[in-house]
Amino acid sequence: MKHDLILRIGVRLMIPFMLLFALYVQLHGDYGPGGGFQAGVITAGAVIIYALIYGIEEAQRVVPRRLVEFLVPLGVLIYAGTGVVGLLYGQNFLDYSVLSADAPHGRERGILFVEAGVLVTVSSTMVALFYAFSERGR
C-alpha cells in the first residue's frame, strides 16, 4: 500500500485529527463519554494506520519499539503510583483526595492521573502487539 497516493495523502490528513480526537476523548472524559481506554485505543489506531500505509519501518522511526515496550509497564506504574501517593499521605490506597488542598479537586486530579496511566498502558500495548505480529510475519 506504500504506493497508493490516495491512501497516503488521506492518512496523512487523518492522523492529526485522530490524535486530537484521542486527546479530546482523554481529557474530556470527565465530562463526556470517553476515558483512558477509548483514547488509548484511538491513539494506537493512529499509529497502526500509519504503519499499515507507510510501512512498519517508517512507523518505528516515529514510535520506536523500545519506547512502546517501555510505556507498557509505565502506565500501570502511573496508575498504581497515584494510589501509593494516597498511602504515603496516610490515606487508603487509591484515595485521591490528598492530591490537592481540598478533597473534590484532589479526586478530580486523581482521576486525571489514573486515566493517563490507562491511556499509556492501553495504547502502548496495542501498538506493541501490532509490531510483534507484523515483525513475526516477515
Add this chain to the structure above:
Amino acid sequence: MIVTLAIVRQRNLFGVVVLAGVYSFLMASVLMVYDAVDVAMTEAAVGAGVSTVLLLAALHLTKAREYPQARPAAIPLLVALGVGAALIWATYDLPAFGLAETPINQHVVPYYIENARKDMLVGNLVAAILADYRGFDTLGEVTVVFTAGIGVLLLLKGRGPRSTSRGIPPGDGGTA
C-alpha cells in the same frame, strides 16, 4: 444474529475477521440505543477497530482457510445448545430491564448519583465510578491489559533455542 450465523458458516478466515468487525459495530449501535455511550465507544474502537487489525495481522502468520471438520461435532453442539437454553431459562428470574426497585438500582447507585458531582467535580458519572469509586477494579483491568500484552509479546518473540532444537524452523508462525 445473521452475522453470527455467517461467522460460524464461513470457512475463509479473512471473511470471519471482517464479519466480526461488522458484528462489533452492530453491538456498538445496540449499546448506543441503550444509552451506554461509553461502552459503545469502547466496543467500536476496540472490537471493530483494533481487534480487527490485530486479527488480520495474526492471519498474516497463519493460513487464511480453516480446515473443514472431518465429522459433525454433535456433542459440542448439544453442550452449547444446553448451556444456551439454561441461560435463557435463567433470564426469566431476572427483574425487568431498567426496573427501579431492583437491588442493582437500590444499593450503591443512588449514592453515586447523589454524591459524584460534589465529591469530585466530575460531570461524567461513568468516569467517576470507574476511576474513583471503583478505582481498584480499574487498576485490575489495566493490569489485565498489561499482563495479556506481555504474554502475547513473549509468545510471539519466544523463538529461543528450545523451539529450534525440536526442528521447527524459526520462521514457522503456525503456532502463533
